[in-house]
Amino acid sequence: MKTLDLFSLGTQSDVAASAPLAERMRPRTIAEYVGQSHLLAEGSLLRRSIEEDKLFSMIFWGPPGSGKTTLARILANETKSHFTSFSAVLSGVKEIRAVIEDARELWESKKKKTILFVDEIHRFNKAQQDAFLPHVESGLITLIGATTENPSF
Known part of the structure; x- marks a missing residue:
């Protein structure tokens, strides 16, 4: 019988099982x-961009639990990109700079793209937007934002 120490780190399978x-x-x-299916059907714009590894920045809008985060993770997995999750509410410019630096290092060392998932993107302030914008425009990161607020307003 396997015993677990409260203070030791479990194996990946132990963590996954719990x-x-x-x-x-x-x-x-x-x-x-x-x-x-209107987004992911064969031949759809999003499906083709995944298959051709030419993913673009986007915003997902929907109620909590509708699969926004899950879809972003799937897009990263399908395109073999590094996935980083970020909260617009809890993180500031310092954290943004760290994410950008990590993305730059991954690209330069392994030519691996970074998908940055920003939860509650509607809560971004001007300083956060300004810190991200040049790196999204240059293609260093692919930004996927999630919001429960209608982005049309």
Whole structure:
């Protein structure tokens, strides 16, 4: 029988096995993702951009639990990109600079793209926007924002 020490780090399989059911059942590929067929159907713009590894920045809008974060993770997985998650509410310019530096190092050392997922992007302030903009425009990062607020207003 295997005993676990409270203070030792478990193996990856131990951690995965103890993850909440929702996390263990989360879709990991486009084939497992249910819904949004108008976005992910064969021949659709998003599907072609994934297949051609030419993903673009985008904003996902929907209620909590509708799959915005999951879809962003799937896009990173399908394009073999590094996925970084960021909260517009909890993180500031200092954290943005660290994310940008990590993305730059990954690109220069491994030619690996970075997808930056920004949760609650509608809460971004001007300083945060200004820190990101040149790096999104240059293509260093692909920005995927998620919001529960209608971006049309």
